[in-house]
Amino acid sequence: MTPIGWPAALSAARLHVVTGKGGTGKSTVAAALALALATDGRRTLLVEVEGRQGIAQLFDSPPLPYEERKIAVAPGGGEVRALAVDAEAALLEYFELFYRLGMAGRTLRRMGAIEFATTLAPGLRDVLLTGKVKECVNRTGPDGRPAYDAVVLDAPPTGRVVSFLDVTKAMADLARSGPIHSQAEGVVQVLHSPLTVVHLVTLLEELPVTETLETVDELVAADLRPGALIVNRVRPQWLPDRSVAAAANGRVDAERIRAGLSSAGVDLPPDVIDGLVAETVEHAVRVNAESTALHRLAEGGEHPRLELPQLVDGVDLGSLYDLAAALVEQGVGGRALSGAGA
Amino acid sequence: MTPTLDVDALIDDPRTRVIVCCGSGGVGKTTTSAALAVRAAERGRRTVVLTIDPARRLAQALGLEALENEPGRVADVTTAPGGELHAMMLDMRRTFDEMVQTHSTPERADAILANPFYQTISSSFSGTQEYMAMEKLGQLAATGQWDLIVVDTPPSRSALDFLDAPQRMSNFLDGRMIRLLSAPARAGGRGLRKIVSAGFGLFAKAVSTILGGQMLADASAFVQAFDTMFGGFRERAEATYALLRSPGTAFLVVAAPEPDALREAAYFVDRLSAEGMPLAGLVLNRTHPVLAPLSATRARGVAENVRGAPLAAAVLRLHADRVDLAEREERLLTRFTGAHREVAVTRVPVVSGAVADLDGLREIGARLAADGDTGRAAAGRLRPAR
Numbered sequence: 001m002t003p004i005g006w007p008a009a010l011s012a013a014r015l016h017v018v019t020g021k022g023g024t025g026k027s028t029v030a031a032a033l034a035l036a037l038a039t040d041g042r043r044t045l046l047v048e049v050e051g052r053q054g055i056a057q058l059f060d061s062p063p064l065p066y067e068e069r070k071i072a073v074a075p076g077g078g079e080v081r082a083l084a085v086d087a088e089a090a091l092l093e094y095f096e097l098f099y100r101l102g103m104a105g106r107t108l109r110r111m112g113a114i115e116f117a118t119t120l121a122p123g124l125r126d127v128l129l130t131g132k133v134k135e136c137v138n139r140t141g142p143d144g145r146p147a148y149d150a151v152v153l154d155a156p157p158t159g160r161v162v163s164f165l166d167v168t169k170a171m172a173d174l175a176r177s178g179p180i181h182s183q184a185e186g187v188v189q190v191l192h193s194p195l196t197v198v199h200l201v202t203l204l205e206e207l208p209v210t211e212t213l214e215t216v217d218e219l220v221a222a223d224l225r226p227g228a229l230i231v232n233r234v235r236p237q238w239l240p241d242r243s244v245a246a247a248a249n250g251r252v253d254a255e256r257i258r259a260g261l262s263s264a265g266v267d268l269p270p271d272v273i274d275g276l277v278a279e280t281v282e283h284a285v286r287v288n289a290e291s292t293a294l295h296r297l298a299e300g301g302e303h304p305r306l307e308l309p310q311l312v313d314g315v316d317l318g319s320l321y322d323l324a325a326a327l328v329e330q331g332v333g334g335r336a337l338s339g340a341g342a
Numbered sequence: 343m344t345p346t347l348d349v350d351a352l353i354d355d356p357r358t359r360v361i362v363c364c365g366s367g368g369v370g371k372t373t374t375s376a377a378l379a380v381r382a383a384e385r386g387r388r389t390v391v392l393t394i395d396p397a398r399r400l401a402q403a404l405g406l407e408a409l410e411n412e413p414g415r416v417a418d419v420t421t422a423p424g425g426e427l428h429a430m431m432l433d434m435r436r437t438f439d440e441m442v443q444t445h446s447t448p449e450r451a452d453a454i455l456a457n458p459f460y461q462t463i464s465s466s467f468s469g470t471q472e473y474m475a476m477e478k479l480g481q482l483a484a485t486g487q488w489d490l491i492v493v494d495t496p497p498s499r500s501a502l503d504f505l506d507a508p509q510r511m512s513n514f515l516d517g518r519m520i521r522l523l524s525a526p527a528r529a530g531g532r533g534l535r536k537i538v539s540a541g542f543g544l545f546a547k548a549v550s551t552i553l554g555g556q557m558l559a560d561a562s563a564f565v566q567a568f569d570t571m572f573g574g575f576r577e578r579a580e581a582t583y584a585l586l587r588s589p590g591t592a593f594l595v596v597a598a599p600e601p602d603a604l605r606e607a608a609y610f611v612d613r614l615s616a617e618g619m620p621l622a623g624l625v626l627n628r629t630h631p632v633l634a635p636l637s638a639t640r641a642r643g644v645a646e647n648v649r650g651a652p653l654a655a656a657v658l659r660l661h662a663d664r665v666d667l668a669e670r671e672e673r674l675l676t677r678f679t680g681a682h683r684e685v686a687v688t689r690v691p692v693v694s695g696a697v698a699d700l701d702g703l704r705e706i707g708a709r710l711a712a713d714g715d716t717g718r719a720a721a722g723r724l725r726p727a728r
Contacts, residue, residue: 022368121557174553207696238659238660238663256651260648261654263654264644264645264654272635279633279634280657
């Protein structure tokens, strides 16, 4: 496995798709990544597509409407904006634009007609969502430079992300011509270009690692670019390396612990020592499992890897900045290699 | 004081006929369902567990190598008299096909199954899995063969999807919209047409431009063929819904001690109570109870003063981390119980590694029944031989 770091190819990307198995913390990581990439005066856009208002919760703000809003200031004067894309609103936007539906569009929405249309063609929903994201990636400001240095997409979980991004397949559901079709062709171009990378968030546990490796293969097969493997919630390992294997097999020398405590002038009753021993065994089993998981990730190929620590107090706005700082320290958003705004 | 969820009382009670395990994705619903089923069977109940997409090794542990769509007996379960364990894995597509065949003439069923639009709906519509899980539960209940049916729910991002999806699917299949789209001039009645006539023609045109005429034609043919059997479908869905609301059913909400999972659990609890559905309690999965009464501050302080004993220092530091983690988990739980005081809770201390066999499931079952906050029991079981 490549050492921890953020190679130049990742800095060259402008669309950072973040996925992961449910429960691995992909939304938190996506938010931290948007902050990290905005460091030093850059501007990023954090996008969510699953209608869960996860960004608002993370940044402790009221629910996001369907428009780009400034949501945080990054260290060094950068700015993160946020957008909650909604497929129905995106479809109405098209209808407005191409068919001038106006008021009737809203009535149709109330009737459930829009949901119906996206249900009829499941691919349509994905085309609409990725279409909006592509528009944000390609948008330029008055000076002709990209409006955003980077767009970070909090994407669907690993189980669905490839079909979500594989717009070519989704287009099979759609008519062979028309505005949405041409839009989708543009999306395909961006998603399959070096502008787009897909980062995978994982924990050092068996199932998330398995899903991560499977998804990497699926991405490659679909001609999409895997980015970094982001190992989340890394916990400190306290045991000396040589003690781990024995402890994981239940062999912990209670007498040595007792003696060590005595050296600090502390004598604990036997049942407390027993409790400490039991905790130590569990810790060692976990450390062992984590190192196996890390090995499996490494065998999965040469992918850049990033690590984020477990936050004991949970994620709040302040700790998002800590996570972003940890990403910057590992090289995320290497200044010299940034695209626009450099 | 939060009431404790007595899992053994729940699974032993002959009046408990259905247990539904729900919760957001990644919290361990499937494993919890399997562990409950193993325990119930070994305590003497004729039990079937309906799992959705179990991890490979869990499936193997339950003898589910092949997708059979019918329960198979799990060997190696040493049950009390009367107990039996059967397990199955939901085959969504097959369940749907069988439903179509049951409710239709053979010719019509063939037409539906061959329709390309049916193939989309039966394999990728976002509510199909939930709908079919409900259907399968209804079938299992209807046989009357089981003392207890334990149901896992699909891995949706929100636990609420499980309750909403069948309705969404029903709305979709009742075909009003498709009739409007394929024949806007005739459908919907005068009133409706008046309201939307300004836009509907355009909308239909827009939709067919986007989706293509063929898809609309397929969809329309599908809905027409489906129309005759729709009444039967809806009746079944309603019967299953009634089963969910009956006193023989118990919902267990499963959550990991993480803010998102507990938030989803809270939504779900509120929703169950609004729907009049019987909630048995909350399973707080994968907790890290403290096994030695020593504060984090003290442990870290002593670790600083330990000389020449790296093992002891490491043990103190990992203990301090564990105390912090346990306190955080209890804080999160308190936030949940503060707003839901009546909800009984059981904590399930984490088992390292994925569950690989029946013994692993038994261990989880024991932890489910013990409410792990005592910690002592776990410490006793984990105590290494010396």
